[in-house]
């Protein structure tokens with residue numbers, strides 16, 4: 001892989017001076033199962049994990065192992081069968097639907113495989129939206145502030161000439177760059193990326209990946225990425241595998257493989 005990333009960095013201290021080793025994301029006994037034809041299909045089984053602020057964590061696992069399920073649980077898109085998700089001091093799984101929606105909107109940025117841009121909004125409007133929603137009903141000056149932040153980010157991802165273009169006129173790579181800008185614009189605590197290069201050719205995927213890593217690192221954000229691409233591994237602070245419903249670290253995974 002020819003990504004020009006400088007590799008894992010030490011965990012940064014948090015802005016408010018709290019313990020830099022305190023996890024940003026805590027998973028406790030996290031379980032997800034589905035009932036199918038009277039039998040329970042357990043996808044994730046009693047997962048405990050901590051992910052620290054500023055980390056880039058990669059989730060590997062074969063198709064159907066539960067990567068998207070886990071990201072959706074961490075992001076409050078889905079609810080677990082049992083267990084808890086904590087983000088900083090908030091127990092996500094304790095929140096009611098309304099507060100969960102607000103938390104998600106304000107503190108989490110998502111990058112999906114299929115971009116999920118709003119087709120009736122331009123690139124600039126798509127990127128401005130999370131910032132505007134976070135400050136809904138506030139002054140005109142804040143709307144301008146949203147637009148300024150969105151413009152800055154679109155420039156960072158090299159789309160300064162496509163700001164007023166609608167998603168259907170953008171290539172896949174351009175759409176994903178818009179989605180990356182959108183995920184960061186409201187300065188979330190956490191970015192979740194589910195196969196962000198899965199729908200792109202190799203070169204475009206590398207460009208997109210490089211931007212995602214650079215932007216999250218520069219902003220000091222925590223990034224959790226589900227991927228099938230092992231070439232991302234050298235850039236990660238933590239690598240997890242989902243195997244038989246469990247989340248295992250790279251070291252545990254390799255040891256288990258040697259025992260087989």
Ligand SMILES: Nc1ncnc2c1ncn2[C@@H]1O[C@H](COP(=O)(O)OP(=O)(O)OP(=O)(O)O)[C@@H](O)[C@H]1O
Pocket residue numbers: 034043061062063064065066067068069070
């Ligand atoms: N709504 C649902 N009802 C029943 N089973 C489901 C549901 N959603 C997901 N599953 C099952 O959960 C398991 C994990 O799915 P998930 O989408 O998390 O896998 P994944 O690791 O993201 O796979 P991929 O790499 O293909 O994206 C699969 O066996 C899937 O069939």
Ligand SMILES: [Mg+2]
Pocket residue numbers: 067068069194
């Ligand atoms: Mg998936």
